[in-house]
Amino acid sequence: MNILITGTSSGVGYGLAQSYLQKGHEVYGISRSHNEALDAFSNFHFLSQDLAAFDEIAGSLEGFLGGVGSLGLVILNAGVVSRINDMKDTSLEEIRRVMDINVWSNKVLIDALFDTVPEIGQVVAISSGAAVSGSRGWNAYSLSKATLNMLIDLYAKEHPETHFTALAPGIIDTGMQDYIYSIEEEEKFPVVQKLKSLKGTDKMPSPEKAAPGIADAISRLKKFPSGSFQDVRDL
Ligand SMILES: NC(=O)c1ccc[n+]([C@@H]2O[C@H](COP(=O)([O-])OP(=O)(O)OC[C@H]3O[C@@H](n4cnc5c(N)ncnc54)[C@H](OP(=O)(O)O)[C@@H]3O)[C@@H](O)[C@H]2O)c1
Numbered sequence: 001m002n003i004l005i006t007g008t009s010s011g012v013g014y015g016l017a018q019s020y021l022q023k024g025h026e027v028y029g030i031s032r033s034h035n036e037a038l039d040a041f042s043n044f045h046f047l048s049q050d051l052a053a054f055d056e057i058a059g060s061l062e063g064f065l066g067g068v069g070s071l072g073l074v075i076l077n078a079g080v081v082s083r084i085n086d087m088k089d090t091s092l093e094e095i096r097r098v099m100d101i102n103v104w105s106n107k108v109l110i111d112a113l114f115d116t117v118p119e120i121g122q123v124v125a126i127s128s129g130a131a132v133s134g135s136r137g138w139n140a141y142s143l144s145k146a147t148l149n150m151l152i153d154l155y156a157k158e159h160p161e162t163h164f165t166a167l168a169p170g171i172i173d174t175g176m177q178d179y180i181y182s183i184e185e186e187e188k189f190p191v192v193q194k195l196k197s198l199k200g201t202d203k204m205p206s207p208e209k210a211a212p213g214i215a216d217a218i219s220r221l222k223k224f225p226s227g228s229f230q231d232v233r234d235l
Pocket of ligand 1: 008078126168174
């Protein structure tokens with residue numbers, strides 16, 4: 001199967017790419033930086049692209065995927081966490097930066113993909129429990145993931161031949177968690193406290209350990225309504 005994954009240079013996207021490559025799938029990865037460990041796989045294809053450079057995306061995809069007749073699976077994984085802070089201390093500029101990558105780049109990418117690739121079987125957008133939990137401090141990140149869930153629901157109605165899901169992947173020890181671990185005002189932000197206590201335990205596995213479970217969850221998503229939000233921890 002041909003699989004497109006965004007954000008393959010590190011974290012969840014890297015773990016998923018490795019997992020699918022080991023199973024022999026053709027993986028098309030996109031991120032700004034390249035993770036050379038994936039060069040060991042001849043079935044890995046890489047495009048270096050800043051997904052926030054919206055005007056470049058359609059042209060880049062045409063060059064990258066122009067000859068690809070079908071994508072069995074698209075995983076919209078690239079994302080950033082916002083600076084953990086109260087809403088009143090969060091600038092509109094910060095919210096726009098996070099929305100650009102976590103939401104609008106996926107809108108531009110989905111439109112360009114359907115213009116470029118004749119058949120797309122399944123689209124999974126990597127969301128977060130933060131889309132629905134509204135925890136103090138999660139400001140732009142929560143807004144972006146809640147909007148991403150609705151974006152996926154809306155696209156599901158427009159493309160009934162493709163199965164869409166927004167999926168919370170669980171808690172994984174990536175660069176995002178390193179940032180959260182470095183936050184000092186933890187009494188103010190209870191979820192920071194909780195995440196810090198999980199770091200280094202098996203409740204926060206490495207991307208390599210978590211990826212097979214996420215891939216397994218993805219393989220079972222088609223039994224849920226297209227456009228829905230699912231959490232790996234409930235599947
Ligand atoms: N880790 C968790 O516990 C957790 C929990 C819930 C949800 N998630 C979600 O999982 C996804 C992956 O996050 P992660 O934890 O694996 O973090 P990560 O290690 O920081 O990975 C983020 C990936 O996104 C890519 N990316 C970021 N900005 C980009 C841009 N402008 N253009 C292209 N690629 C860009 C990065 O590549 P470059 O920097 O090379 O461009 C990197 O490959 C995110 O959507 C995140 O919200 C993570």
